[in-house]
Amino acid sequence: MYPTSRLNTVLEQAWKRKYYQQHWVMNLNEALSLLDARQYHALPVIRKRDISDNWDTLIEYGDFTDAVSSSGTTGRPVDLPVHRLQEQIWVDCVSRVFSELGAVPGDKLLQLLSNNDMFTLGPLVWQAAKKTGIGTFRCSPQRTKRILEVIKYHQPKFVAGNPNIMLNIANELGDDFPAPELLPDYAYFGAGVSFDGHNEPTPVTKKVMRLWGLKDALNEYGCSEVGSIGHECRYHNGFHINDDAVFVELIDPATGLPSKTGEPGEIVVTSLTVPRGFIAVRYGTGDISAWMDYEPCECGRRTPRIGAIIGRIDHQLKVLGQTVFPDLIFNIVDTMDTVETSLIVKYSDDNGAEQIELWVSPTGDPEKTIESIRKSLEQRLAVYPKIRQIAAATIKKLQQEKMAESNGVKLPRLIEITNVDFWIGLG
Ligand SMILES: [Zn+2]
Incomplete structure (x- = not known):
């Protein structure tokens, strides 16, 4: 099940960065031989703390076109440079959600995901919309009057936002919130959890679906260190992993070994494309997914799927x-x-x-x-x-x-x- 030849390439590239040579405590051939031995999980996990502590021997600015920042570490902030081609792959992965929702050029999007300096998904969604040919109205979720105006005068068919924040908007506006038929039909749920370990919408999602009158909504999952990891399809069978861009393992935090079938585990990601500012080889996201499934989905895709994010190892x-x-x-x-x-x-x-x-x-x-x-x-x-x-x-x-x-x-x-x-x- 390993994408062996691509992992080979990534390990070879990662080896050129001094940090990995020290971190792995083995030479490149030994690291590569883990793939044949089906022991990839024996390679040590890298964490955000390691990025912060080993910046100079790990990160390459290259031809970076954006820097993505993440909070939550002390010490040197993690402002990762995203190389030009890397960014295009990230945008491509995010645009798959719009394709899945049936978006075509000429469609309109109400974009409620922040474009601020500490948030990666907002700008990616905006670029993905452009790539798809969708016209975007960028609105800060705090500016409810403007949101109302965009809905009234432009009637966007799509909305991108965090379900909790979309619920707040509806609650805050109360009687002023438009009737469901005037609101967008389809939602891109990002930066938040919208379904549970049994693929059922969370209570908040159910309320948002009803109040916003949504016909369907898809959840996308990723993190700023490795980009988009996967998204739901219209059958809502968990997240389809972008297996052309990332290799995902589910690891039991207690043992460091692959989780048993159907059991939760930490999402550990290896990026499958280079060049990268940060080459992620077994990056521990800290997010716990409910399960991993390799069975083909009703939609016809055969990519592995992971279940809902049910927590964080540090939470x-x-x-x-x-x-x-x-x-x-x-x-x-x-x-x-x-x-x-x-x-x-x-x-x-x-x-x-x-x-x-x-x-x-x-x-x-x-x-x-x-x-x-x-x-x-x-x-x-x-x-x-x-x-x-x-x-x-x-x-x-x-x-x-x-x-x-x-x-x-x-x-x-x-x-x-x-x-x-x-x-x-x-x-
Ligand atoms: Zn599917």
Whole structure:
């Protein structure tokens, strides 16, 4: 199942960068022989931290046409140069989502994905739209009046955005939000999760589909270090991997070995094309996918598929010593009409021990709501965090503060806080 000859080429190119020579602790021939021995996973994983720490021996500016930045590391920021041909491949992969949605030249797109300096997908989607021949209206999700005007006067057939943010827009506008028939028909869901480990739309996605009156929506998955990794097809059987551009493994974080069939694992990516500013050889994305499947899909494609992103290895929460993924909790809480908003907070208690709490703001009777959340969590999860009632305004304030520190694209739902008493005191 390895794309052996292409992996050969990539390993040979990677070997020219000093960092990999040191990182692999083996010579090139030994590394290449792992492919024949079906032991590719024995090559060490590289992480964002390694990029930051080993910039000069790992990264080549080459003929770069863009620099993509990612947050979340201390030390040297990771502003990766994207070479000219590399960028074209990334754009091509992203444009596949528009083709799958049936977009043709002359179509219009409402683009709600940020084009700001810390976000890679926005500019890629814009370029992919141009490549497809789609006319783009770029709108900041905060400028709801402008969004309304674009919808009213231009009636775009497509929208690209993060489902959580699209839900916020609909909620914020309330009665001013247009009727479904006036809104776009198809959505490109990026920079967020839109379906669960069983290929079912998440509660947020269901609400967005209904409020926006969408006929269909496809989720795309990628990261700024390696570009687009895959996207859904119209049959919604997980993400089809762009197997001409990337080789994907699912790795059990506990053992470093390939995950067992049907089991979750960390998505580890090797880029299959050169040149690259950063040659990714077994790059650990930190994202956990629910499963990997090599069976052909109903759509006729034979590419491997990966399941929904159900968490991050650094967001695995330990409750009573057991692993809990935040998204599994939100997928339950978000279905409840009696909860306005919710958040998971992580903090150190007076003894320095890590504490996890689920903060919810009920719309009705708080005690009944919390009791029904407890029951639902109990039914579906082995362990779950303590549940606390908090005002919706407090949750929003916390999220806004957190958002100002990050790239301002994703709405944070797991927040590490230091002054827990202050926030609880706000109500
Ligand atoms: Zn398919």
